[in-house]
Amino acid sequence: MKRIFLLAAICLQTYMLQAQCNDWNWPEDKAKAEEKNVLYTDAVRNDNFTAAQKPHMWLLQNAPKLNTSIYINGEKIYKGLIDATDDETRKAALVDSLMLIYDMRIENCGEEAEVTARKAYQFYVYNIRQKDKLKEVLTHFDKAYELNGNDIPYYMHVPYMSAVVYNKKYLDNLTDMEILERYDKIMEAVDFQINEGGKYVDKLEDYKSKIDGLLVSVIDVDCDFVRANLAPKFKENPTDLKLAKKIFAFMLNGKCTDDPLWLEAGQVIQEKEPTYGLAKNLGIKFKDSDKTKAEKYFNLALSLTEDPSQKSDMYIQLGSLKSGGAALELYQKALSVDPNNKDAYNAMGYAISQSYNSCKQGKDPVEDRGVFLLAYDFFSQAGNSRMMNSMKEQFPSTEEIFTFNHEKGQKITVDCWGRSTTIRSRD
Numbered sequence: 001m002k003r004i005f006l007l008a009a010i011c012l013q014t015y016m017l018q019a020q021c022n023d024w025n026w027p028e029d030k031a032k033a034e035e036k037n038v039l040y041t042d043a044v045r046n047d048n049f050t051a052a053q054k055p056h057m058w059l060l061q062n063a064p065k066l067n068t069s070i071y072i073n074g075e076k077i078y079k080g081l082i083d084a085t086d087d088e089t090r091k092a093a094l095v096d097s098l099m100l101i102y103d104m105r106i107e108n109c110g111e112e113a114e115v116t117a118r119k120a121y122q123f124y125v126y127n128i129r130q131k132d133k134l135k136e137v138l139t140h141f142d143k144a145y146e147l148n149g150n151d152i153p154y155y156m157h158v159p160y161m162s163a164v165v166y167n168k169k170y171l172d173n174l175t176d177m178e179i180l181e182r183y184d185k186i187m188e189a190v191d192f193q194i195n196e197g198g199k200y201v202d203k204l205e206d207y208k209s210k211i212d213g214l215l216v217s218v219i220d221v222d223c224d225f226v227r228a229n230l231a232p233k234f235k236e237n238p239t240d241l242k243l244a245k246k247i248f249a250f251m252l253n254g255k256c257t258d259d260p261l262w263l264e265a266g267q268v269i270q271e272k273e274p275t276y277g278l279a280k281n282l283g284i285k286f287k288d289s290d291k292t293k294a295e296k297y298f299n300l301a302l303s304l305t306e307d308p309s310q311k312s313d314m315y316i317q318l319g320s321l322k323s324g325g326a327a328l329e330l331y332q333k334a335l336s337v338d339p340n341n342k343d344a345y346n347a348m349g350y351a352i353s354q355s356y357n358s359c360k361q362g363k364d365p366v367e368d369r370g371v372f373l374l375a376y377d378f379f380s381q382a383g384n385s386r387m388m389n390s391m392k393e394q395f396p397s398t399e400e401i402f403t404f405n406h407e408k409g410q411k412i413t414v415d416c417w418g419r420s421t422t423i424r425s426r427d
Contacts, residue, residue: 021068021109033063037070044073049080064108071105075118082126095126113147117156120144124159131170137163145185150192154200157186157207161214168218176219177229183215184246212253223256231261244268257285270297276304283317291321312338316347327351328417345382349375352417353391359416366396366406366423370414374421395426 027033036055043052056077059070078098085091102119106112120140127133141160145152164182168174187208194204215221230247234240247265251257263285270278283297295318302314312334319330328351334344353375360368372394379387401408401423410423 021065021071024067025063025065027063027066029062033059033066037066040077041069041073044076047080049077049084052077053081060104064104068105068109068111071101071109071115074101074105075122079122091126095123098122098126113144113151116140116147117144117153121153121156121159124163128159128163128166134163134167134171135173138167142182145189150189152189154193154204154207157190157204158210158214161186161211165214165218176225179215179219180221180229180246183211184242186211188242221250221253223251223254223259226250226254227259227261234261234265238264239268239272241268241272270300274300274304276301276307276310279304280310280314280317287317287321295321308338309341312341312344316341316344319347319351323351324355324416325418342382342384345378346384346387349378349382349384349387349391352378352414353387355416356394359414364404365400366404367412367414369394369396369400370412370421371416373412373424374414374417374419376424377421392424392426395424398425398427401425 036058039055040052040059043049043055052073056070056074059066060074063070075098078094078101082091082094082098085094099119099122102115102122106115120137120143123133123140124137127137141156141163144156145160161183164174164179168179190204190208190211194201219225226247230243230250234243234247237243244265247261248269251259251262251265256262263282266278266282266285270282279297279301283294283301286294286297298314298317298321302311302318305311305314315330315334315337319327319334322330328348331344331348331351334341334347338344352371356368356371359371362368372391376388376391376395379391396406398408406412406423408423408425411420412423413420
């Protein structure tokens with residue numbers, strides 16, 4: 001069927017990409033061009049897009065470098081005409097004309113990256129449900145992201161991932177790795193834009209979960225997938241930060257953080273982009289298997305934060321790797337930076353309560369049970385009533401206090417810890 005609109009017949013002349021249309025570049029017949037410009041802009045101002053079309057087309061044909069405004073308004077004209085019709089054939093012709101508007105703007109005015117992004121998004125809007133257009137939708141997005149990088153408009157991320165999913169579901173034309181490559185490109189841009197700040201941060205944070213949901217709708221990215229598809233690549237290039245991030249995130253989501261591969265990926269990320277949170281988690285992971293590494297990462301986390309609560313937590317973690325006075329000293333440091341940290345008092349209480357066998361002399365049960373009296377004091381400061389009751393059950397009896405020449409309320413020094421407490425009985 002012969003289309004009503006003649007834009008497809010316009011022969012696009014090749015101009016250098018650096019050509020700009022910021023100024024007014026009137027053609028030889030300036031009077032007629034001014035007349036056409038007034039006619040179409042008045043029509044656009046009144047939302048009369050049908051009336052705007054003919055004079056606007058004259059300008060495209062006779063003064064394609066007149067000014068960027070003819071392309072900005074051209075977008076308005078054809079989007080308005082598309083929205084106003086229910087005729088699918090007519091709509092298809094109008095969409096083609098809108099795409100030509102973008103092409104002509106690039107050819108005549110440059111701005112390739114920005115305009116390619118706009119074209120990709122509009123092509124998606126009007127064609128995403130057309131199976132025969134899905135491949136082309138994806139091609140437009142690929143090019144837009146290639147040209148714009150992390151500066152791609154924020155509203156492109158979810159549509160791009162949706163286009164990936166539609167291509168996989170309805171055309172089955174993408175491998176799992178090709179899907180992951182695009183996912184990685186999108187998420188890199190999202191994270192960059194979040195770090196840049198601005199008014200769209202909340203939306204971008206929300207987009208991340210949506211994009212993750214779209215990914216897992218077409219790929220079962222479980223730990224077995226990571227081991228089979230990503231581990232070999234990581235083995236070949238163990239310093240690849242992007243790959244390490246993917247492995248780390250997917251295995252974290254798959255709840256297989258005990259896998260050595262997850263730890264290897266985490267260490268690469270921490271080395272290249274150190275953060276408090278990751279250093280802390282790596283330290284916790286190494287606590288049972290490699291105390292030297294655990295201490296290294298807890299100290300690193302300590303150096304990466306100025307937050308009193310976080311510093312206090314790291315002193316507690318470091319203390320848990322020590323024993324005796326060394327542990328107590330670290331717990332005291334935890335309290336010195338955050339006096340309200342009840343976990344530090346609890347940590348002190350547990351450390352002291354577990355030292356009975358190593359501290360007792362076997363001569364005086366009251367003095368030997370002083371560790372429980374002292375532990376009770378710390379659990380009391382932590383507000384830990386369960387452990388307070390547990391410690392009280394281990395206090396000396398009234399008979400023991402009398403027999404070994406002590407008195408209730410008397411001060412007693414727990415030599416093993418170099419601290420004093422008050423004698424109390426369990427009965």
